[in-house]
Amino acid sequence: xxxxxxxxxxxxxxxxAAQAHRFGxxxxxxxxxLLEDYVELISDLLASAGEARPTDVARRFGVSxxxxxxxxxxxxxxxxxxxxxxxxxxxxxDGEALAERVRNRHRLVVDLLVAVGVPADSAEADAEGIExxxxxxxxxxxxDFLAGR
Amino acid sequence: xxxxxxxxxxxxxxxxAAQAHRFGxxxxxxxxxLLEDYVELISDLLASAGEARPTDVARRFGVSxxxxxxxxxxxxxxxxxxxxxxxxxxxxxDGEALAERVRNRHRLVVDLLVAVGVPADSAEADAEGIExxxxxxxxxxxxDFLAGR
DNA sequence: CCGAATTTGTAGCCTCGACTACATTTTGGT
DNA sequence: ACCAAAATGTAGTCGAGGCTACAAATTCGG
Numbered sequence: 001x002x003x004x005x006x007x008x009x010x011x012x013x014x015x016x017a018a019q020a021h022r023f024g025x026x027x028x029x030x031x032x033x034l035l036e037d038y039v040e041l042i043s044d045l046l047a048s049a050g051e052a053r054p055t056d057v058a059r060r061f062g063v064s065x066x067x068x069x070x071x072x073x074x075x076x077x078x079x080x081x082x083x084x085x086x087x088x089x090x091x092x093x094d095g096e097a098l099a100e101r102v103r104n105r106h107r108l109v110v111d112l113l114v115a116v117g118v119p120a121d122s123a124e125a126d127a128e129g130i131e132x133x134x135x136x137x138x139x140x141x142x143x144d145f146l147a148g149r
Numbered sequence: 150x151x152x153x154x155x156x157x158x159x160x161x162x163x164x165x166a167a168q169a170h171r172f173g174x175x176x177x178x179x180x181x182x183l184l185e186d187y188v189e190l191i192s193d194l195l196a197s198a199g200e201a202r203p204t205d206v207a208r209r210f211g212v213s214x215x216x217x218x219x220x221x222x223x224x225x226x227x228x229x230x231x232x233x234x235x236x237x238x239x240x241x242x243d244g245e246a247l248a249e250r251v252r253n254r255h256r257l258v259v260d261l262l263v264a265v266g267v268p269a270d271s272a273e274a275d276a277e278g279i280e281x282x283x284x285x286x287x288x289x290x291x292x293d294f295l296a297g298r
Numbered sequence: 299c300c301g302a303a304t305t306t307g308t309a310g311c312c313t314c315g316a317c318t319a320c321a322t323t324t325t326g327g328t
Numbered sequence: 329a330c331c332a333a334a335a336t337g338t339a340g341t342c343g344a345g346g347c348t349a350c351a352a353a354t355t356c357g358g
Contacts, residue, residue, distance in 0.1 A: 017211075020209060023210050024211050025274065025277070027183075031314080033179075054335080055335055059169070062166070066338085066339095067317075070314090070315075071314095071315075116294040117294050122284050122286040122290075124171070125174065125284065126283060126284050128175045129174070129282025130279050130283065135274065183345075202306085203306065204305060204306075214306070216346055219344090220344090220345075234353085235352095300358095304354080305355085306351100307350105308350085309351095312346080313345095318340090322337070324335070327333095
Protein backbone atom coordinates (compact mmCIF):
# COMPACT_ATOMS: atom_id res chain seq x y z
CA UNK A 1 0.00 0.00 0.00
CA UNK A 2 1.10 3.52 -0.55
CA UNK A 3 2.47 4.69 2.71
CA UNK A 4 4.91 6.80 0.78
CA UNK A 5 2.61 9.71 1.37
CA UNK A 6 3.18 10.15 5.06
CA UNK A 7 0.00 10.82 6.92
CA UNK A 8 1.58 11.96 10.15
CA UNK A 9 2.02 15.57 9.13
CA UNK A 10 -1.10 15.93 6.97
CA UNK A 11 -3.87 13.63 8.13
CA UNK A 12 -6.49 14.44 5.49
CA UNK A 13 -5.17 14.93 2.00
CA UNK A 14 -6.35 14.06 -1.50
CA UNK A 15 -3.97 11.12 -1.46
CA UNK A 16 -6.39 9.43 0.86
CA ALA A 17 -9.16 9.44 -1.70
CA ALA A 18 -6.74 8.19 -4.32
CA GLN A 19 -5.80 5.35 -2.03
CA ALA A 20 -9.41 4.45 -1.42
CA HIS A 21 -9.96 4.46 -5.14
CA ARG A 22 -7.03 2.12 -5.71
CA PHE A 23 -8.38 -0.32 -3.19
CA GLY A 24 -11.79 -0.12 -4.78
CA UNK A 25 -10.25 -0.90 -8.13
CA UNK A 26 -8.45 -3.93 -6.83
CA UNK A 27 -11.62 -5.17 -5.17
CA UNK A 28 -13.91 -4.76 -8.14
CA UNK A 29 -11.37 -6.45 -10.39
CA UNK A 30 -12.03 -9.56 -8.38
CA UNK A 31 -15.70 -9.53 -9.34
CA UNK A 32 -14.85 -9.78 -13.05
CA UNK A 33 -11.96 -12.20 -12.59
CA LEU A 34 -14.25 -15.22 -12.38
CA LEU A 35 -16.13 -14.25 -15.52
CA GLU A 36 -12.86 -13.75 -17.38
CA ASP A 37 -11.62 -17.17 -16.35
CA TYR A 38 -14.86 -18.84 -17.37
CA VAL A 39 -14.96 -17.13 -20.73
CA GLU A 40 -11.38 -18.09 -21.44
CA LEU A 41 -11.92 -21.72 -20.50
CA ILE A 42 -15.13 -21.99 -22.48
CA SER A 43 -13.38 -20.53 -25.48
CA ASP A 44 -10.60 -23.09 -25.10
CA LEU A 45 -13.05 -25.96 -24.80
CA LEU A 46 -14.96 -24.81 -27.86
CA ALA A 47 -11.76 -24.60 -29.85
CA SER A 48 -10.28 -27.89 -28.71
CA ALA A 49 -13.35 -30.09 -28.27
CA GLY A 50 -15.97 -28.30 -30.34
CA GLU A 51 -18.26 -27.95 -27.37
CA ALA A 52 -18.21 -26.66 -23.81
CA ARG A 53 -20.25 -28.64 -21.34
CA PRO A 54 -20.97 -27.42 -17.83
CA THR A 55 -19.56 -30.60 -16.31
CA ASP A 56 -16.24 -30.13 -18.12
CA VAL A 57 -16.06 -26.53 -17.01
CA ALA A 58 -16.80 -27.56 -13.44
CA ARG A 59 -14.12 -30.25 -13.47
CA ARG A 60 -11.50 -27.90 -14.88
CA PHE A 61 -12.15 -25.31 -12.22
CA GLY A 62 -12.43 -27.87 -9.47
CA VAL A 63 -15.91 -26.79 -8.43
CA SER A 64 -19.25 -28.56 -8.33
CA UNK A 65 -21.31 -28.62 -11.49
CA UNK A 66 -23.99 -26.60 -9.73
CA UNK A 67 -21.52 -23.80 -9.16
CA UNK A 68 -20.43 -23.90 -12.78
CA UNK A 69 -24.01 -23.77 -13.99
CA UNK A 70 -24.78 -20.81 -11.76
CA UNK A 71 -21.75 -18.91 -13.01
CA UNK A 72 -22.64 -19.74 -16.60
CA UNK A 73 -26.07 -18.29 -15.89
CA UNK A 74 -24.34 -15.12 -14.80
CA UNK A 75 -22.29 -15.13 -18.00
CA UNK A 76 -25.55 -15.26 -19.91
CA UNK A 77 -26.99 -12.43 -17.85
CA UNK A 78 -23.92 -10.36 -18.72
CA UNK A 79 -24.33 -11.09 -22.41
CA UNK A 80 -21.11 -13.06 -22.73
CA UNK A 81 -22.51 -16.53 -23.36
CA UNK A 82 -25.58 -18.33 -24.59
CA UNK A 83 -26.95 -21.80 -23.98
CA UNK A 84 -30.09 -23.83 -24.23
CA UNK A 85 -31.03 -26.48 -21.68
CA UNK A 86 -28.93 -29.65 -21.96
CA UNK A 87 -27.12 -28.28 -25.01
CA UNK A 88 -23.76 -26.89 -23.90
CA UNK A 89 -22.49 -23.35 -23.71
CA UNK A 90 -21.42 -20.96 -26.45
CA UNK A 91 -19.90 -17.50 -26.43
CA UNK A 92 -21.42 -14.37 -27.86
CA UNK A 93 -19.20 -12.13 -29.98
CA ASP A 94 -18.59 -10.08 -26.85
CA GLY A 95 -17.64 -13.23 -25.00
CA GLU A 96 -15.21 -14.28 -27.71
CA ALA A 97 -13.64 -10.84 -27.78
CA LEU A 98 -13.18 -10.94 -24.03
CA ALA A 99 -11.69 -14.42 -24.23
CA GLU A 100 -9.20 -13.23 -26.79
CA ARG A 101 -8.16 -10.26 -24.70
CA VAL A 102 -7.81 -12.42 -21.60
CA ARG A 103 -5.78 -15.01 -23.45
CA ASN A 104 -3.33 -12.43 -24.77
CA ARG A 105 -2.98 -10.83 -21.39
CA HIS A 106 -2.37 -14.16 -19.71
CA ARG A 107 0.37 -15.00 -22.18
CA LEU A 108 2.02 -11.62 -21.71
CA VAL A 109 2.03 -11.98 -17.94
CA VAL A 110 3.51 -15.47 -18.08
CA ASP A 111 6.18 -14.34 -20.52
CA LEU A 112 7.06 -11.39 -18.33
CA LEU A 113 7.32 -13.53 -15.23
CA VAL A 114 9.54 -16.03 -17.02
CA ALA A 115 11.66 -13.20 -18.42
CA VAL A 116 12.47 -11.93 -14.94
CA GLY A 117 13.39 -15.41 -13.79
CA VAL A 118 10.29 -16.99 -12.32
CA PRO A 119 10.27 -20.77 -12.89
CA ALA A 120 7.88 -21.76 -15.67
CA ASP A 121 5.43 -23.71 -13.52
CA SER A 122 5.29 -21.00 -10.85
CA ALA A 123 4.84 -18.39 -13.57
CA GLU A 124 1.87 -20.26 -14.96
CA ALA A 125 0.23 -20.57 -11.55
CA ASP A 126 1.01 -17.02 -10.45
CA ALA A 127 -0.27 -15.55 -13.68
CA GLU A 128 -3.65 -17.07 -12.92
CA GLY A 129 -4.04 -14.76 -9.98
CA ILE A 130 -2.07 -11.79 -11.24
CA GLU A 131 -3.49 -11.32 -14.71
CA UNK A 132 -6.77 -9.89 -13.52
CA UNK A 133 -5.04 -6.98 -11.81
CA UNK A 134 -2.65 -5.79 -14.49
CA UNK A 135 -3.45 -2.39 -15.98
CA UNK A 136 -3.10 -1.55 -19.65
CA UNK A 137 -0.19 0.71 -18.81
CA UNK A 138 1.59 -2.21 -17.19
CA UNK A 139 0.82 -4.48 -20.13
CA UNK A 140 2.34 -1.92 -22.51
CA UNK A 141 5.42 -1.80 -20.33
CA UNK A 142 5.61 -5.60 -20.31
CA UNK A 143 5.44 -5.67 -24.09
CA ASP A 144 8.20 -3.11 -24.45
CA PHE A 145 10.34 -4.88 -21.91
CA LEU A 146 9.95 -8.23 -23.65
CA ALA A 147 10.65 -6.70 -27.05
CA GLY A 148 13.72 -4.80 -26.00
CA ARG A 149 15.91 -7.59 -24.80
CA UNK B 150 -15.95 -17.40 -0.31
CA UNK B 151 -13.45 -19.91 -1.51
CA UNK B 152 -12.78 -20.90 2.03
CA UNK B 153 -12.40 -24.52 1.23
CA UNK B 154 -9.20 -25.84 -0.32
CA UNK B 155 -10.31 -28.48 -2.71
CA UNK B 156 -8.51 -30.69 -5.20
CA UNK B 157 -5.65 -31.86 -3.02
CA UNK B 158 -2.34 -32.00 -4.86
CA UNK B 159 -0.93 -35.45 -5.43
CA UNK B 160 2.23 -36.54 -7.23
CA UNK B 161 0.23 -38.27 -9.94
CA UNK B 162 -2.12 -35.37 -10.29
CA UNK B 163 -3.29 -35.11 -13.87
CA UNK B 164 -2.86 -31.78 -15.60
CA UNK B 165 -6.55 -31.10 -15.38
CA ALA B 166 -6.57 -31.39 -11.63
CA ALA B 167 -3.40 -29.32 -11.52
CA GLN B 168 -5.24 -26.60 -13.36
CA ALA B 169 -8.18 -26.87 -11.01
CA HIS B 170 -5.78 -26.56 -8.11
CA ARG B 171 -4.22 -23.43 -9.61
CA PHE B 172 -7.59 -21.83 -9.94
CA GLY B 173 -8.48 -22.81 -6.41
CA UNK B 174 -5.28 -21.22 -5.17
CA UNK B 175 -5.96 -17.99 -6.98
CA UNK B 176 -9.48 -17.91 -5.59
CA UNK B 177 -8.55 -18.59 -1.98
CA UNK B 178 -5.84 -15.94 -2.17
CA UNK B 179 -8.64 -13.44 -2.57
CA UNK B 180 -10.14 -14.44 0.72
CA UNK B 181 -6.96 -13.44 2.56
CA UNK B 182 -6.25 -10.36 0.47
CA LEU B 183 -8.67 -8.20 2.41
CA LEU B 184 -7.24 -9.28 5.74
CA GLU B 185 -3.74 -8.53 4.51
CA ASP B 186 -4.75 -5.06 3.39
CA TYR B 187 -6.45 -4.30 6.67
CA VAL B 188 -3.54 -5.52 8.73
CA GLU B 189 -1.11 -3.44 6.73
CA LEU B 190 -3.20 -0.30 6.97
CA ILE B 191 -3.77 -0.73 10.69
CA SER B 192 -0.05 -1.19 11.16
CA ASP B 193 0.59 2.02 9.24
CA LEU B 194 -1.96 3.97 11.23
CA LEU B 195 -0.54 2.72 14.49
CA ALA B 196 2.95 3.72 13.42
CA SER B 197 2.04 7.12 12.02
CA ALA B 198 -0.79 8.24 14.27
CA GLY B 199 -0.35 6.08 17.36
CA GLU B 200 -3.82 4.66 17.01
CA ALA B 201 -6.04 2.95 14.45
CA ARG B 202 -9.68 3.89 14.57
CA PRO B 203 -12.36 2.04 12.61
CA THR B 204 -13.57 5.26 11.01
CA ASP B 205 -10.08 6.05 9.69
CA VAL B 206 -9.73 2.54 8.33
CA ALA B 207 -13.11 2.80 6.65
CA ARG B 208 -12.27 6.14 5.05
CA ARG B 209 -8.93 4.89 3.72
CA PHE B 210 -10.53 1.86 2.12
CA GLY B 211 -13.50 3.81 0.87
CA VAL B 212 -16.06 1.61 2.60
CA SER B 213 -18.69 2.30 5.24
CA UNK B 214 -17.62 2.19 8.86
CA UNK B 215 -19.96 -0.74 9.43
CA UNK B 216 -18.09 -2.77 6.85
CA UNK B 217 -14.76 -1.85 8.41
CA UNK B 218 -15.97 -2.87 11.85
CA UNK B 219 -17.20 -6.22 10.54
CA UNK B 220 -13.89 -6.92 8.86
CA UNK B 221 -12.01 -5.91 12.00
CA UNK B 222 -14.18 -8.40 13.87
CA UNK B 223 -12.99 -11.04 11.43
CA UNK B 224 -9.39 -9.96 12.04
CA UNK B 225 -9.97 -10.57 15.74
CA UNK B 226 -11.51 -13.95 15.06
CA UNK B 227 -8.42 -14.87 13.05
CA UNK B 228 -6.15 -13.81 15.88
CA UNK B 229 -4.56 -10.93 13.98
CA UNK B 230 -5.96 -7.99 15.92
CA UNK B 231 -7.44 -7.03 19.26
CA UNK B 232 -9.72 -4.23 20.36
CA UNK B 233 -12.01 -3.18 23.13
CA UNK B 234 -15.25 -1.29 22.53
CA UNK B 235 -14.69 2.37 21.61
CA UNK B 236 -10.92 1.99 22.08
CA UNK B 237 -9.36 1.54 18.66
CA UNK B 238 -7.71 -1.48 17.09
CA UNK B 239 -4.33 -3.05 17.77
CA UNK B 240 -2.42 -5.87 16.16
CA UNK B 241 -1.36 -9.10 17.79
CA UNK B 242 2.23 -10.27 17.23
CA ASP B 243 0.87 -12.46 14.44
CA GLY B 244 -0.83 -9.44 12.96
CA GLU B 245 2.33 -7.35 13.10
CA ALA B 246 4.34 -10.15 11.52
CA LEU B 247 1.83 -10.42 8.72
CA ALA B 248 1.86 -6.65 8.21
CA GLU B 249 5.64 -6.71 7.91
CA ARG B 250 5.57 -9.51 5.36
CA VAL B 251 2.87 -7.78 3.34
CA ARG B 252 4.75 -4.48 3.41
CA ASN B 253 7.95 -6.07 2.13
CA ARG B 254 6.12 -7.96 -0.57
CA HIS B 255 4.35 -4.83 -1.71
CA ARG B 256 7.63 -2.95 -1.98
CA LEU B 257 9.21 -5.77 -3.95
CA VAL B 258 6.33 -5.92 -6.40
CA VAL B 259 6.36 -2.17 -6.96
CA ASP B 260 10.13 -2.19 -7.48
CA LEU B 261 9.86 -5.04 -9.96
CA LEU B 262 7.11 -3.31 -11.92
CA VAL B 263 9.11 -0.09 -12.07
CA ALA B 264 12.21 -2.03 -13.08
CA VAL B 265 10.46 -3.47 -16.12
CA GLY B 266 9.24 -0.04 -17.12
CA VAL B 267 5.80 0.44 -15.57
CA PRO B 268 5.20 4.11 -14.69
CA ALA B 269 5.52 4.75 -10.97
CA ASP B 270 1.90 5.65 -10.32
CA SER B 271 0.58 2.70 -12.31
CA ALA B 272 3.02 0.43 -10.54
CA GLU B 273 1.72 1.56 -7.18
CA ALA B 274 -1.91 0.97 -8.17
CA ASP B 275 -1.27 -2.34 -9.93
CA ALA B 276 0.75 -3.69 -7.04
CA GLU B 277 -2.31 -3.28 -4.85
CA GLY B 278 -4.09 -5.99 -6.79
CA ILE B 279 -1.12 -8.08 -7.80
CA GLU B 280 0.72 -8.48 -4.52
CA UNK B 281 -1.75 -10.93 -3.05
CA UNK B 282 -1.15 -13.42 -5.84
CA UNK B 283 2.61 -13.54 -5.99
CA UNK B 284 4.19 -16.81 -4.84
CA UNK B 285 7.35 -17.04 -2.78
CA UNK B 286 9.13 -18.49 -5.79
CA UNK B 287 8.21 -15.42 -7.80
CA UNK B 288 9.30 -13.09 -5.00
CA UNK B 289 12.67 -14.82 -4.90
CA UNK B 290 12.98 -14.35 -8.64
CA UNK B 291 12.03 -10.68 -8.31
CA UNK B 292 14.72 -10.20 -5.68
CA ASP B 293 17.38 -11.82 -7.83
CA PHE B 294 16.31 -9.87 -10.86
CA LEU B 295 16.44 -6.56 -9.00
CA ALA B 296 19.81 -7.39 -7.49
CA GLY B 297 21.41 -8.47 -10.73
CA ARG B 298 21.13 -5.33 -12.78
C1' DC C 299 -20.46 20.39 32.74
C1' DC C 300 -23.87 19.63 29.44
C1' DG C 301 -25.81 19.11 25.09
C1' DA C 302 -24.56 18.43 20.24
C1' DA C 303 -21.57 16.33 17.03
C1' DT C 304 -18.74 12.56 16.12
C1' DT C 305 -17.47 7.93 16.60
C1' DT C 306 -18.52 3.35 17.39
C1' DG C 307 -21.41 -0.51 17.47
C1' DT C 308 -25.68 -3.43 16.05
C1' DA C 309 -29.22 -5.22 13.07
C1' DG C 310 -31.03 -6.40 8.88
C1' DC C 311 -30.70 -6.90 3.96
C1' DC C 312 -28.34 -7.85 -0.59
C1' DT C 313 -25.25 -10.31 -4.01
C1' DC C 314 -21.77 -13.52 -5.10
C1' DG C 315 -19.50 -17.84 -5.13
C1' DA C 316 -19.31 -22.01 -2.95
C1' DC C 317 -21.63 -26.37 -1.30
C1' DT C 318 -25.13 -30.59 -0.89
C1' DA C 319 -29.23 -32.86 -2.04
C1' DC C 320 -32.61 -33.89 -5.09
C1' DA C 321 -35.09 -33.85 -9.69
C1' DT C 322 -35.06 -34.28 -14.55
C1' DT C 323 -33.20 -35.06 -19.19
C1' DT C 324 -30.15 -37.20 -22.34
C1' DT C 325 -27.24 -40.87 -23.71
C1' DG C 326 -25.28 -45.41 -24.11
C1' DG C 327 -24.99 -50.42 -23.62
C1' DT C 328 -27.11 -54.66 -24.32
C1' DA D 329 -36.29 -50.31 -27.14
C1' DC D 330 -35.15 -50.11 -22.60
C1' DC D 331 -33.17 -49.10 -18.38
C1' DA D 332 -29.19 -47.44 -15.99
C1' DA D 333 -25.64 -44.16 -15.87
C1' DA D 334 -24.16 -39.74 -16.77
C1' DA D 335 -25.11 -35.05 -17.49
C1' DT D 336 -27.82 -31.19 -16.48
C1' DG D 337 -30.74 -28.31 -13.88
C1' DT D 338 -33.11 -26.61 -9.40
C1' DA D 339 -33.56 -25.54 -4.53
C1' DG D 340 -31.87 -24.33 -0.29
C1' DT D 341 -27.86 -23.08 2.81
C1' DC D 342 -23.68 -20.74 4.17
C1' DG D 343 -20.01 -17.17 4.89
C1' DA D 344 -17.74 -13.04 3.02
C1' DG D 345 -18.14 -8.48 2.09
C1' DG D 346 -20.85 -4.74 0.94
C1' DC D 347 -24.73 -1.36 2.23
C1' DT D 348 -28.31 1.58 5.11
C1' DA D 349 -30.65 2.69 9.23
C1' DC D 350 -30.73 3.05 13.85
C1' DA D 351 -28.79 2.97 18.75
C1' DA D 352 -25.34 3.93 22.11
C1' DA D 353 -20.95 5.77 23.74
C1' DT D 354 -17.50 9.24 23.65
C1' DT D 355 -15.58 13.63 22.85
C1' DC D 356 -15.86 18.66 22.23
C1' DG D 357 -17.33 23.45 22.23
C1' DG D 358 -19.45 26.84 24.69
